[in-house]
Amino acid sequence: MLHGIATEIATATAALLLSAVLTALVRVPALRLGVLDRRRQRPLPLLGGLAVVLVTCLVTAAGEWIGFAPLVDGIGTLLVAGAAVAALGLVADVRRVKARFLVGGTAVAAACVVPYAETGVPGGLLAVGWIVFVAVGFRALDHADAVAGTVGVVTAFGVGVLAAAEVMDGLAALLSVLAAALTGFLMHNWHPARVGLGSCGSLFTGFVLAAAAVTMRTGHEPAAGAGVLFALTALAGMDVVLVLLSRRLAGRPLLRGGSDHLAHRLRRLGLTPQGATILLGVGASSGVLVAVLAHLGRIADSGVLWVAGGALVVVLALLRVRVYGPRSPQRMQSPQVRGQLRVRNG
Template sequence: MLYGIVAATTAVLLAAALCALLRGPGLRAGIVKVGRRGRRVPVVGGLAVVGTVGAVVGVGEWSGAARLGGEVTRVLLAAVAVALTGLAEDLRPARPRPAGRWPRLARGALRHGVPAGAAALVVPYDVLGVPGGLLAAGWIVLVAHGFVALDHADGVMGAVGVVTAFALGTCAVADVRDGLAALLCVLAAALTGFLMHNAAPARVTAGRGGALFTGFLPAAVAVLVLAGRGPGTGGSVLAALSAVPVASLSRLRVARGLRGMGVTPRGVVVTVAALAAGAAVPGVLVFLDCAQPWAAWVAAATVATTVLACGRPGRAPHGSGELRAGAPLTRTRHTARTPEL
């Protein structure tokens, strides 16, 4: 109990401090995104979140204050490996990508192969079997990329990550998986510190690495916690916890749609977080045997439909009208016409 309080407090403060410290170097190095209005936002939040979670959990293990177990270590190392594939893209100044078939194939293998391999290593095949384990690994990758899609507006991805981590942490505590619950507590606290700098107008953003880490970690924990619950209960809880990120995999961006309805930027964050909570709470109740699985299925379907109905097509797969600094821009030269007499 005491370790959880100290770890959560440390994670909030450390993540907020790292975001503040890395913002200046990120701006100077050109590791930024440029919005429609030309505002430069450093892509260093993911590094802060990953570093915070790794540092807090690592110090707890090293000092002996909290032995979280090999299961937690395996999940964390897999999530860090997945995050590194995104951080490799985030932490380089933008430059024209090499053309050609093989560079594109290599990029695709790195983007999708590493998350798939990491997910396959954390799935409990002894409980799910090989077919079920492969299906669970695919679901983990799906949720991780769903969080990448959520990172298209200030604060949205972090807020959904906090809601998901808290809901899943409740399930882990009820299942007496204290190590996994502590890991999720640290993640939620680190995201809270990150949100201090990512709330609209954002001073830093998570980038692909931070979003992959935020999605992969709770998805992997969810598979471990729900592995023995059967397809009815386990499937309904998984669907409820992942309704918002999975629905966001479409090209429809819920934040753009809500902004078009007149919702303020911070109101968008609250609305999307409320949608995530609206699906997560029935899922937790089903896990605690306080509700039937159909309640979680209905909540997941309702929330996913709402996200799709409110969404608008995005201009890019990652970011709402944003460009990486240094990316080539196409300019059109307008010539004045001489009116005919």
């Protein structure tokens, strides 16, 4: 028992140190190759996510090689599918890729890891949609320094605890390695960030966490299982819902980037970048804690309704934070806009 714990600690420590070193090394190639996130106030070199993916895959494979954490129960398939999603995200980091290709590719990968024998086809299709939603949600969380990484670490710990409770040691080991790799990356991503996670790392993180959660909850009562899955990743879902509602109500394109995410709105309320990250980390921890307690039977399954209610209140409150400036005169005078106004005015 003690030997296993010591081995797990040593593995996680190795993943953390390797990730910290590799993240520092990929910064220079990202700058030279122009792999940058130009949406922020300063161009931020990406490829930090590539470091997280490589360390997670290599350390987990090493655990299989030494016999510490065999890749059983579909964990090998999950890791390969996650690597494929990461490769798709890396392409998106290097060059512009339409959102539908990212969503479609992630859906194909998700379809390869869902245990249809236990979920059934309808449940499996719902699981595929949920995995895609979470992966896209984590990509959306990568809008400010350290947010996606912090939420990823918290969620990985939560899902890992539940996997250990279900005696899925290999899955728990994978999640501990992912949490350690993200922690090493955060050493360079805390504000002011020196390197970013990018689509490669954010899609990989969201995909692995969601797929692992589905695998862990398979066999439980569907409604209760859905509640636990929601609570585990409530913060990522909140960000997606908040942005879509905000842009819809403002008449803006749904898929166009903008400073209207959770951290952006908290900054508008006066929080510092570090304060916004910590607050979002606490929010993610609250949802994960409720999910863990509900799964372990320490609280009623209906406890997740408090998470849903809290998420709804936060979304409605943050919708009132003004993030969009006035429309530009050029756009208001364009023929298309004038035509739309004439139609609306009858």
